[in-house]
Amino acid sequence: xxxxxxxxxxxxxxxxxxxxxxxxxxxxxxxxxxxxxxxxxxxxxxxxxxxxxxxxxxxxxxxxxxxxxxxx
Amino acid sequence: xxxxxxxxxxxxxxxxxxxxxxxxxxxxxxxxxxxxxxxxxxxxxxxxxxxxxxxxxxxxxxxxxxxxxxxxxxxxxxxxxxxxxxxxxxxxxxxxxxxxxxxxxxxxxxxxxxxxxxxxxxxxxxxxxxxxxxxxxxxxxxxxxxxxxxxxxxxxxxxxxxxxxxxxxxxxxxxxxxxxxx
Numbered sequence: 627x628x629x630x631x632x633x634x635x636x637x638x639x640x641x642x643x644x645x646x647x648x649x650x651x652x653x654x655x656x657x658x659x660x661x662x663x664x665x666x667x668x669x670x671x672x673x674x675x676x677x678x679x680x681x682x683x684x685x686x687x688x689x690x691x692x693x694x695x696x697x698x
Numbered sequence: 699x700x701x702x703x704x705x706x707x708x709x710x711x712x713x714x715x716x717x718x719x720x721x722x723x724x725x726x727x728x729x730x731x732x733x734x735x736x737x738x739x740x741x742x743x744x745x746x747x748x749x750x751x752x753x754x755x756x757x758x759x760x761x762x763x764x765x766x767x768x769x770x771x772x773x774x775x776x777x778x779x780x781x782x783x784x785x786x787x788x789x790x791x792x793x794x795x796x797x798x799x800x801x802x803x804x805x806x807x808x809x810x811x812x813x814x815x816x817x818x819x820x821x822x823x824x825x826x827x828x829x830x831x832x833x834x835x836x837x838x839x840x841x842x843x844x845x846x847x848x849x850x851x852x853x854x855x856x857x858x859x860x861x862x863x864x865x866x867x868x869x870x871x872x873x874x875x876x877x878x879x880x
Contacts (some may be wrong), residue, residue, distance in 0.1 A: 631831045642868060674875030675868065696770050 702758035706769025748846030771855035778845035789815035835870035
């Protein structure tokens with residue numbers, strides 16, 4: 627059965643609001659409840675999220691302040 | 699009164715056709731400005747895009763943003779969409795030109811760096827896929843990436859709370875980061 631994107635999003639956002647692995651692990655254990663496909667998907671999103679963590683969340687202020695991390 | 703300012707005022711007054719008139723007007727102005735500036739080979743097109751959108755706003759609406767605050771968000775929503783289209787269009791042309799052999803191939807020992815236009819085309823493609831799953835999340839990225847809007851302006855443009863705009867941004871960024879491999 628394909629994953630429900632809304633459920634994925636809700637669990638991801640809850641887990642992403644925790645920075646400690648223990649807090650995240652507890653949320654994933656509770657919400658995924660043995661569904662390995664769901665867990666893998668959310669872990670992949672969290673991995674991408676953590677790569678952006680040092681990225682400033684603010685609107686552009688000057689020519690060197692990039693708004694999004696994708697370069698082209 | 700500039701035509702765009704008149705349209706923004708009509709949108710504010712609830713004229714449903716006014717929003718449709720805005721996009722072609724903004725698109726034409728941005729394309730004109732872009733033709734002058736974006737054709738130059740240079741990195742950091744995103745920043746130029748953001749600057750272009752603000753320049754177009756000043757030219758089309760005028761220098762008094764508070765007066766038309768409601769309309770302002772409509773303007774930037776149209777501008778982000780137009781800017782994305784213009785940049786993707788330019789990237790496609792550039793990519794075709796290269797594949798078409800107009801550029802002489804040079805053998806080099808090192809792997810070539812990823813082509814910037816291909817990065818943009820990959821982002822555009824990923825945004826289309828994200829839009830199927832979550833149109834609002836895709837719009838948040840479009841407004842931020844192609845018009846340089848902050849969370850408050852994004853929330854106003856999409857008629858959502860700032861809190862939700864932030865949540866969508868967090869999700870969409872991770873979604874795209876995963877889809878594009880960082």
